[in-house]
Amino acid sequence: MFIRQANEDEMLSLWGETTDNMRPTSSFFCENIKNDNAEFWTYDDDGRLAGELFVFKSLDDTDFANGKDKAYLCAFQISKDLRGQGYGTKLISHVINHLKEEGINTV
Template sequence: MKIRVATVEEMKKLWGYSDSPTYNYFVDGINSGNIEFWAIENCEDKKLIGELYIFWNSEVPEEANGINRAYLCAFRVEKPYQGKGLASKLMKRVLHRVKEKGFREVTIGIDNGDYERLKGMYNSWGFNELIKKQHYDYHYLDSDNNPVYFEETTDLYLNRLE
């Protein structure tokens, strides 16, 4: 397995060339340099089996401010590869990258039915400070390019990098 920065073309393929507003938002962000796309590559078949995106700036300054706080999202590892420590390796490499860029804080949201397991994982990586509960996901857009509202909140956690 190899952890590396992936290309916008690889992101397009991974997302099935969906051409949705969210897809286009991510493509534009990668092309502009505001989003960095990190992936886990299976060296045997060159398939991407994990992903994590760094936003250097966000519409929501509590997430990322373009100065000293970055935001992580769309953190996934394909099911057959879960439980092998790959998510941890990807997260540690990405946190190192955030520090390399001079950022001293990073945030991540927890928003699904697997909340307790994810909270435990994220806590182990230093995301221990709850800074906000939010209903809108500014990185998931509807057909009118507006942020999607969710009844259940996303908890935004902060990691103060050392």
């Protein structure tokens, strides 16, 4: 298993949706991925998305994410069969380290 960024189609698949039947929340998330305003991270278990963490780099409410040094994490989950084994901690740590490398120091 490894941690990687996923695209909006993979996010929709994980959420049981398609581009033809998106909920408003999914549409908002996808639009932000397309605009490089957000990142969708996952645990890849041999092609199965086994966890997720969404990062907003910028939001209208800059108290949460300001596009400079502050990001907002949300939509975090780990597959039920992998919970309690440290995968969630590893995913969050990996993403926070990635953000630090980009100059983001507040999440």
